[in-house]
Amino acid sequence: MTCVDDFESVNPRLDRILTQYRESPKLIHLIRTQLRQVEMVAQAICDLPSFFDIDTAVGDQLTLLGKRLGFPREHCVCVTQPVFGFSCGDDDGLQILGFCEGASWLDCGVLGVSYVTITDDELYRKFLRSRIYQTQAYFDTDSLKTVVRMFWGDQAMILDRNRGRVVVAPGRDLTAAEKAVLQLYPRVLPVPLGIGIRFHLYSVTAVFGFGTGWRGFCQGDVTPGDPILTEDDSPILTERDRPLLTDAVDTNPVWMCALDVKPYDC
Known part of the structure; x- marks a missing residue:
């Protein structure tokens, strides 16, 4: 204008x-x-519209944009409720509380609801951009690939898509902030209704399977070794003309673990 x-x-x-x-x-x-x-x-x-550009808006301006897009900063999520007991050092991720500390019994429903607020503007901006893809019904593979890489980087990928579900892999360890909002990602990813969204949260993307894109036995991550040299410092080659290494380790790829983060229920 x-x-x-x-x-x-x-x-x-x-x-x-x-x-x-x-x-x-x-x-x-x-x-x-x-x-x-x-x-x-x-x-x-x-010049008022310039303050509400999704690429430059911050603070309250970004909050107002989120409300217009139907994705506010605060959301209800499932959390593990504290249970009554005595800590033994290994509590399987449970928060153990004592008397008069607001704890519940273990068999009385461990999961409950809480609220999470996305205070980081850059993280919130990524959610809003993904929300735009979703509202515009960009449900193609390239759009989903663009969004997951926007969230987690160039190593992120769509690991599997068939039988009414899609499995995405960040390809790295998530930060504490990303783990806190893990249940929110399926709410904005550009995936059609009725298609389940699962997460493969291993930091490696070498996954065992058959066919193109999957890894077979001993085709996981490779720990590099030192080449074995001849007397004239030339590397000794195998029958496939590859250097013969010492202390190199070929690991098996991991199994795909399709985690359901239950974005809408506990």
Whole structure:
């Protein structure tokens, strides 16, 4: 939107006044005054949209954008409730509390609800961009690949997609902030309704399977070793013309673990 200078939009409209009315200075002054007030309002709001650009908006502006997109900062999520007991060092991730500390019994429903607020603007911005993909129904593979890489980096990938589900892999360890909002990702990923979203949260993407893109036995991550050299410092090659290494380890790929983070229920 182009901002106008002072009286830039006033004078052209004064020129439209009929000749017989131009001899009335009071009328001309009244019209000029009223037009100038409207012009001042236009000047005040002409750059307002620039404060709500999703690429540059921060703080409250980004919050308002999120509300318009139907994805506020605060969300209800499932959490593990504290249980009554005595800590033994290995509690399987449970929070153990004692008497009069608001704990529940283990068999009375460990899961409950809580609220998480996305305070980090850059993380929230990624969610809003993904939300735009979702609202525009960009459900193709390339769009989903773009979104998962936007969230987690270039190593992120779509690991599997068939039988009514899609499995995405961040390809790295998630940060504490990303783990806190893990249940929110399926709510904005551009995936059609009825298609389940699962996560493979291993830091490696070498996954065992058959066919293109999968790894077979001993095709996991490779620990590099040192080449074995001859007397003239030339590497000894195998039958496939590959250097013969010492202390190199070929590991088996991991199994795909399709985790359901239960974005809408516990």
